Amino acid sequence: MKNSINPISPELLEVMSDKIEKKSQIDLDAFWKYGVKRGLRNPDGTGVMAGLTNICSVDGYYIEDGERIPKHGVLKYRGININNIVEACEKENRFGFEEVVYLLLFGSLPTANQLALFKEVLGTCRQLPDTYIEDVLMKNASMDIMNKLSRCVLTSYSFDENPDDVSIENVLRQSVQIIAQLPVMMCYAYQVKRMKFYGKSMYVHPEKKEISTAESILRSIRPDRKYTDEEAKLLDICLILHAEHGGGNNSTFATRVLTSSGTDTYSSVAASIGALKGGKHGGANIKVSRMVEEIKNNIEDITDEKQVFDYLEKIVRKQAGDGTGLIYGMGHAVYLLSDPRAVILKRKAKEFAYKNGYEKDFQLLANIEKLTPEVFRKVKGRNKVMCANVDLYSGLIYKMLKIPEDLYTPIFASARIAGWSAHRLEELVTGGKIIRPAYKSIALPKKYVPMDERIENYYSKTEYIPSEQRVYKEDETNEA
Numbered sequence: 001m002k003n004s005i006n007p008i009s010p011e012l013l014e015v016m017s018d019k020i021e022k023k024s025q026i027d028l029d030a031f032w033k034y035g036v037k038r039g040l041r042n043p044d045g046t047g048v049m050a051g052l053t054n055i056c057s058v059d060g061y062y063i064e065d066g067e068r069i070p071k072h073g074v075l076k077y078r079g080i081n082i083n084n085i086v087e088a089c090e091k092e093n094r095f096g097f098e099e100v101v102y103l104l105l106f107g108s109l110p111t112a113n114q115l116a117l118f119k120e121v122l123g124t125c126r127q128l129p130d131t132y133i134e135d136v137l138m139k140n141a142s143m144d145i146m147n148k149l150s151r152c153v154l155t156s157y158s159f160d161e162n163p164d165d166v167s168i169e170n171v172l173r174q175s176v177q178i179i180a181q182l183p184v185m186m187c188y189a190y191q192v193k194r195m196k197f198y199g200k201s202m203y204v205h206p207e208k209k210e211i212s213t214a215e216s217i218l219r220s221i222r223p224d225r226k227y228t229d230e231e232a233k234l235l236d237i238c239l240i241l242h243a244e245h246g247g248g249n250n251s252t253f254a255t256r257v258l259t260s261s262g263t264d265t266y267s268s269v270a271a272s273i274g275a276l277k278g279g280k281h282g283g284a285n286i287k288v289s290r291m292v293e294e295i296k297n298n299i300e301d302i303t304d305e306k307q308v309f310d311y312l313e314k315i316v317r318k319q320a321g322d323g324t325g326l327i328y329g330m331g332h333a334v335y336l337l338s339d340p341r342a343v344i345l346k347r348k349a350k351e352f353a354y355k356n357g358y359e360k361d362f363q364l365l366a367n368i369e370k371l372t373p374e375v376f377r378k379v380k381g382r383n384k385v386m387c388a389n390v391d392l393y394s395g396l397i398y399k400m401l402k403i404p405e406d407l408y409t410p411i412f413a414s415a416r417i418a419g420w421s422a423h424r425l426e427e428l429v430t431g432g433k434i435i436r437p438a439y440k441s442i443a444l445p446k447k448y449v450p451m452d453e454r455i456e457n458y459y460s461k462t463e464y465i466p467s468e469q470r471v472y473k474e475d476e477t478n479e480a
Helices: 011-026 029-032 081-089 098-105 112-126 134-135 145-159 169-200 212-220 229-242 250-258 265-277 283-298 305-316 342-358 359-380 391-400 405-430
Strands: 057-065 067-077
Touching: 057 342, 067 081, 067 145, 067 283, 067 342, 081 229, 081 342, 098 112, 098 169, 098 212, 098 229, 098 405, 112 169, 112 359, 134 145, 145 169, 145 405, 169 212, 169 265, 169 405, 212 229, 212 342, 212 405, 229 342, 229 391, 229 405, 250 405, 265 405, 283 359, 283 391, 283 405, 305 359, 342 359, 342 391, 359 391, 359 405, 391 405
Parallel strands: none
Antiparallel strands: 057 067
């Protein structure tokens, strides 16, 4: 595709990039020296306590004598264990995502009548404005569905007659509408991408307001609109498990930060989508999928533990994979012994895989989960406790549901919008102050140099000197 930005020669770009890298470097020891918690993380990897919430709790360890002790992970929505929610849906053979959305927004489980009314509202809100598909979705197609979703949400501001009102009533109205419409936008954006970039047919099915979100997604992305009840309920569980994960994860914290500034709902949601897209956050599920395909293409037997171990070792040694040394789908900042979402998805993936001919694919993921800690012990010499996270098995489930890789992270967003909305409302009610952490400047004071005295590639020392240790000449700053 032709570059739409004014071209910069590769040579000039290399020179400018090199300059930025040199001028942007900060010695990592400086973070320790000045007590700065890089990435808002404590030395043990836990997050800095930045707020309070009633919406969700994420628990994977306890502190004993100042030491972090691993335990099996527990995830609760409004105080209710996620395992109990999933078990109830399975036992009663019903969809649960809409119930979870209600729970997250309003703080309690709905009655049958309340849930029926809420489902009706969500179904009605799925309808996009007139001309939206043609004017917003079909114009300027995007290679990345997450970017397109962000643009769609921002453009929705123009269709709202009261976009900037941040009263609870108005934000709730906007939130429910975006929760209903984001999966629809996602499916249409994928159809446009199929046509524009893959040269395939685009099919647009009219919305059915009486079906669940999971059913609506499968119906929209399949040309024949057909799906089984088992398929839809498997996707529904994925949506439940991705709906919320506390206030400290990157995209939800972005929601909190933007909300605290007093900005509109559309700007807040668009920023959260951008955060979730990142490979260190929601985009990790695609990285898992690509890593798994690489392993399958480079070993003879994907069920052989030794072959899998040897290739994982190459990945950790940066001799394979994407060069980062990371095994995607493994490890979590909070969950140490187990991620409850991954435990549920592993069980569901195994059930579905053995029914539908994906046994070897499942066994490969199970071996990755089993062998990764051993690989890190061998290569890094560390006995770090490590478990599978939600991304390890979700990709296989989407593959078995014939969901294209283009939609892996957008489906995450279509579920997490429920949590973002709940946190935005809570921040509006209880936040009160704009979120503004401090950054310590370690730049040295310098003299302004007149144009005719400047030289190229001038280098000055950048080691920080505390102000009380600086020595100044009269009317001069310290060039150090």
